[in-house]
Amino acid sequence: MISKSTIDQVYETARLEEVIGDFVQLKKSGSNFKGLSPFTDERSPSFMVSPVKQIWKDFSSGKGGNVVAFLMEHEHFTYPEAIKYLAKKYNIEVEETERTDEQKQEANERESMYLVSEYAQQYFSDILWESELGKAIGLSYFKERGFTDETIKKFHLGYCLDQWDGFTMAALENGYQLNYLEKTGLTIIKEDTSNPNNSKKFDRFKARVMFPIHSMSGRVLGFGGRILTNDKKAAKYLNSPESDIYHKSKVLYGIYYAKQSIAKEDNCYLVEGYTDVIQFHQRGIENVVASSGTALTPEQIRLINRLTKNITVLFDGDAAGLRASLRGIDLILEQGMNVKVCTFPEGEDPDSFAKNNDLEEVQEYLNSNSKDFIQFKANLLAEEAADDPIKRADTVRDIVNSIAKIPDAIKREIYIQECANIMKVSEGVLFSTLAQIGKKDIADASKKVKQEQKAFDVVKNEVAVEKVDVQYELERKIIEILLLYGKEEQEFEDLVLKENEEGDLILEPESLEIKVYEKIFLDLQDDEIELTNEKFRNIYLKLIAELNEKEDFTVSTFLADLDQEMVSEVSSIMMEEEKYVLHDWARKDIYPKEKETVISQLVSETILTLRCYLIKKRMQTLQKDTEDKSEDNRETLEEIMNYLQLNTLLNRKLNRVLS
Incomplete structure (x- = not known):
């Protein structure tokens, strides 16, 4: 149990706007701050923070509370976890009494899974630094990648021994339940149907270097493991399976380390791999995250959208996979964000480029080579189309399809003008194509609404008008x-x-x-x-x-x-x-008393x-x-x-x- 004096000190010291500012980009609005809701998908701010009252309210979801309530809602912390998080942030010593075995058993399932994941992170890190095999294999690999001791420790990198159940047995000996080891995916259980007592337990990440995946607040959600042998039957990278605490479509690797820099720089670099993120950080560019080898999702984009409106997507020099990656750009546009694209020289990727160049050279390259998405897409597709008129027409249509996804009408018009210049097509034709796409979208939406309306008509007569309770x-x-x-x-x-x-x-x-x-x-x-x-x-x-x-x-x-x-x-x-x-009534010359x-x-x-x-x-x-x-x-x-x-x-x- 955390002492009352510690809790009081945490509440007195913690500043709500600072804590929420780590997760949501806030802008001054009178005596308050406002930002996009971290709980719903929205494009207009409905999230308000009052520094004077030290409370917040999200008008889109209806949620609200104090600094602890925010951490409990956003990070799914328990009350004690939220207090400890704040104590750590503000360097407050936590006084607490030892938890009894009974209290430990009462910990909910999610907390138990977090505890198992945190133990695993520490275990893999200890193996890397303290065991002979860990140093000879895992640490040597990270050193070969050019990572310093400081970087390896910062990202809590580790190693899982080439043993069938080394980690699992260590966790069980330390009192962690097999149930939660399986639920987090750290342990695989192969059932023996004839004799359940003979069920076998295996370490999922056997013989892999480990990359812990953190939430925005720094909690360990899962792991990525890279195999170091040339076993063609085994996947090069292996991620934790989906669980109650790890949803790969809603997580970005490195967001915990990047969030403050993203908000400060008002831009986020998006890369593909773990080592890309780590190498950029080591070089001094911290506003970078990775989609962890998965296709980019709307949930991941919204995670960035809370911190900045600007994304720069970094692609490898190998052009083979570029076209497939364009879908991710369309998703970013749909969220109303500004997208730039930067490709590296042939044979280079973000990891190698950051490793082989100093900070000034990397920054200069990114600034000089980051193109607006429309220029990038038009140039890429135009090269493919060459002098083929049919392919050229398809290319133009493809670009206009992307422009159609932009919610802002002014941006759409500017991009149409730019596309017309690049592709040497009249603006009138492009606007006409854009209108056709818009009509089709409206027709599709109308059809969907009508279908939903039919279902609604069945029950609408049963809906009573709610009276105001004076x-x-x-x-x-x-x-x-x-x-x-x-x-x-x-x-x-x-x-x-x-x-x-x-x-x-x-x-x-x-x-x-x-x-x-x-x-x-x-x-x-x-x-x-x-x-x-x-x-x-x-x-x-x-x-x-x-x-x-x-x-x-x-x-x-x-x-x-x-x-x-x-x-x-x-x-x-x-x-x-x-x-x-x-609503900013003052802009409309309305001044409420x-x-x-x-x-x-x-x-x-x-x-x-x-x-x-x-x-x-x-x-x-x-x-x-x-x-x-x-x-x-x-x-x-x-x-x-x-x-x-x-x-x-x-x-x-x-x-x-x-x-």
């Missing part, structure tokens, strides 16, 4: 006011119910200066109002207690003591208004509206009681008249006209 919204507003302005001292005009000389009830104003939380608490107590929503009621009681007891009350310390479900609810309440910042300037009015109107609503509900209940004509309803009717009179007075105070 009391829910008012109770939510009370929580929001307490969180934002609870400690503020304001002058309120209180309304006291009195009888005038004619015997009529009137509301007489009385001024008083009081803190917002005291005003709300006293008003609700006077009216004997209790919040009906259980979540809001729990938050309200905790809030009132802390606002009353703590002079140095802050939202971040209040959130630190709540469970994550309540943290998410509180964050959603506090950030609700921030979504309007995303800041709530801070009318706090007392906001409090009074919210409480009065709640009173009116509850009075109306009470009157409806009483009216039902009068439906029984056999009973004497005079007292009930008198009570209704009193409520009616009070309701009229309150609405008059709210400047509302009643029918």
Whole structure:
């Protein structure tokens, strides 16, 4: 268990915008930051971060919370893992008591798989550096590739011995369960159907040098292993199989080491192999990642899209595989990103080029040879078409197909003009082809919508229109006011119910200066109002207690003591208004009044509206009681008249006209 003092220190030290900035490219927006949602596929920012409140809200997915909640949502950390991650980032010593065997068993399956993977990384690294075979085979290989000791240690490179079950037996002896060794793919189990006790266990990565694959936060998700012999039956590279923690289509090799540099340089170099990434890093270019030998996927592109809008794809000098790689460029364009392409001289790849040239030479080459994708594709396909008019026409159509994938209309037009110049074709013809492609896409989309509509028609009559829950919204507003302005001292005009000389009830104003939380608490107590929503009621009681007891009350310390479900609810309440910042009303010459300037009015109107609503509900209940004509309803009717009179007075105070 992590000590309370460590948790408090983590919350006090951690800066939300810094932590999230490691995963999402944030831009200043007033007093807040905004960026693309890391949880959904979007092109317009709907993710807001408040440095003042130390909370975030993702309006596209509905998620929100504090710094710990972000790590739990984004990296799938447990609460203790998130605290430890932050402690490590801010150099805070973690005080914790030793976990019991029972607590270890309670660790969930994902955490167990992470623990097994982390043990494997350390084991392979130890074998590389400390065993004679590891040094003679694995370390020698990495040295031959030109990697320094510092680089090998930075990327946690390792070696798996040429033994059938060396790693597996070591893991079992250290208390790791065979179940999780199999689920992570580190161990292969060959079942003996006749006698399950004779099942054989094998190391998946036997006799391979090891490349750990990390998540964006540095957790070990899986491994890539390269064989060092010339065994034609064995794959040169072998990756961990898909598991609960490793999905190769959603992972980029090197993203953990590259994320800060990508955001800083506002560009990401995309390569194919592990050694390409490592060699570039060693040369001093860190904003580079690899697709780990798999075809590029939309999920991988979105991972980069959170950090930058610019990708430069680096291809080997061998032109044979270039055409097949063009599909990946189209996928990047579909995500609304800017693409450049750079090819290396024949016989060179990113690994060898970075190894054989110094930093300035590599940078100069990349800057001089990175072409806009349209120039690259047009030149490549034009060379293939040569003087064949049919192939030339197909080439033009291929390029326009790529341009059609770009979401931005202005970019599409510019690229059409550029393509016309390169291919010596009139812009009119290209625009006409683009329009035809667009019509086909619209027709296909329309067909799909109609099919979905048919399915929807079957059930649409069953869908009821959801009514606004007035009391829910008012109770939510009370929580929001307490969180934002609870400690503020304001002058309120209180309304006291009195009888005038004619015997009529009137509301007489009385001024008083009081803190917002005291005003709300006293008003609700006077009216004997209790919040009906259980979540809001729990938050309200905790809030009132802390606002009353703590002079140095802050939202971040209040959130630190709540469970994550309540943290998410509180964050959603506090950030609700921030979504309007995303619309940038000022650019449209619309300037909403800041709530801070009318706090007392906001409090009074919210409480009065709640009173009116509850009075109306009470009157409806009483009216039902009068439906029984056999009973004497005079007292009930008198009570209704009193409520009616009070309701009229309150609405008059709210400047509302009643029918």
